Amino acid sequence: MKMKTLNPALGLMATLIATVDAGLRFPCSTLTVQRLDPAAQPGALPSSHLHMIVGGNAFNATMEGDVASRATCTTCQMSEDFSNYWVANLFFKDPKNGTYHRVMPAPVQPLLGGSNGAQGGLTIYYTQNDLSKDNLKQNPVKSFVPGFRMTVGSPLETNKPHAGLSYQCITNGNRGTITSTFPTGKCDGGIFTTHHFPPCWDGKNLDSPDHQSHMYNTVRSEYFDPAPACPSSHPVRMPQVTFEVTWDTKPFNNLWNPSTDKNPFVWSFEGSSAGTHADYMFGWKGDALQRAMDKSECFYDGCGSIKKQAMSVANQCTVKDFVRENIDGWQKFLPGMGDAAHTGMKVKKEFKA
Ligand SMILES: *[C@@H]1O[C@H](CO)[C@@H](O)[C@H](O)[C@H]1NC(C)=O
Ligand SMILES: *[C@@H]1O[C@H](CO)[C@@H](O)[C@H](O)[C@H]1NC(C)=O
Secondary structure, three states, X not given: OOOOOOOOOOOOHHHHHHHOOOXXXXXXXXXXXXXXXXXXXXXXXXXOOOEEEEEEOOOOOOOOOOHHHHOOOEOEOEOOEOOEEEEEOEEEEOOOOOOXXXXXXXXXXXXXXXXXXOOOOEEEEEEOXXXXXOOOOOOOOOOOOOOOEEEEEOOOOOOOOOOOEEEEEOEOOEOOOOEOOOOOOOOOOOEEEEEEOOOXXXXXXXXXXXXXXXXXXXXXXXXXXXXXXXXXXXXXXXXXXXXXXXXXXXXXXXXXXXXXXXOOEEEOOOEOHHHOEEEEEOOEOOOHHHHHHOOOOOXXXXXXXXXXXXXXXXXXXXXXXXXXXXXXXXXXXXXXXXXXXXXXXXXXXXXXX
């Protein structure tokens, strides 16, 4: 049987805990929601569309070198992890009047023990093989290195996202069927999205022009599958990174009618389901990630050699609002998508001064 994306409501967990050995899974609260994208649009202030970002406070429009040496706090539970992780923000577009409202990320709920006080944010995974076994000897993994970044998926994709990028409609506490499109009905528990990153590195480049071709994607399904061998072009096995988010769409459920309205949810680039994407900027301190990957004791939030912090402490980590635009309330345009005078140009001018 294939290991499915796990469901907190399932009793399946009890069995898994006993067999799982290697890999990390932990919550990171929202750090900031801004139009910045140091991986895909380095230097752009603001970037083209809005992102929800978690992780360390070295986050900035441009990020080079050793992120962990510049950060002083992180919104992640693993307190040696100053990486940044981000996704496009979801919006509700009112079918009656066409205005947009930001959808908030629900407190992340990594399995076991609820959200532990996380605010919004992402659940982050670093797995070695899959979710069910420790494959350390057969499949040793190498930590990412300072300066490393990558993206998965593309806002330009209009057909359908590739394997590993998916949606689920949370209903009655159940994550439900995995789809490549936005759920077509109302989801009382929100819309759950998953992004699996590629796990094979070329061993040389910290980045590439498309931010993807320095990695090779072995992901062929929506599940936490065992990683096959890496190809000779990209021979270095890295941790398999995955992000999960729950977008709290419930407040909008009484504003649309699935039988008469078209799907009202859009990504912050006015994008449909196919354009779902995610960005990763490595920032673990020293050899902390390598230590975690080398130990079979590390899974879920239990890992003796990796320092943790209470989410109440993680939640105090912030960055400044670099872009300073209003993203709340009902908006005529998505941030950055309106006429120039209304958004982008004005903001840029402010920052030149
Ligand atoms: C952000 O980056 C700019 C340009 O590199 C730098 O001058 C500034 O100090 C950074 N801000 C923060 C808060 O890190
Ligand atoms: C659009 O609809 C929403 C939801 O009913 C409402 O709150 C908002 O004020 C409306 N905006 C305009 C410009 O009519």
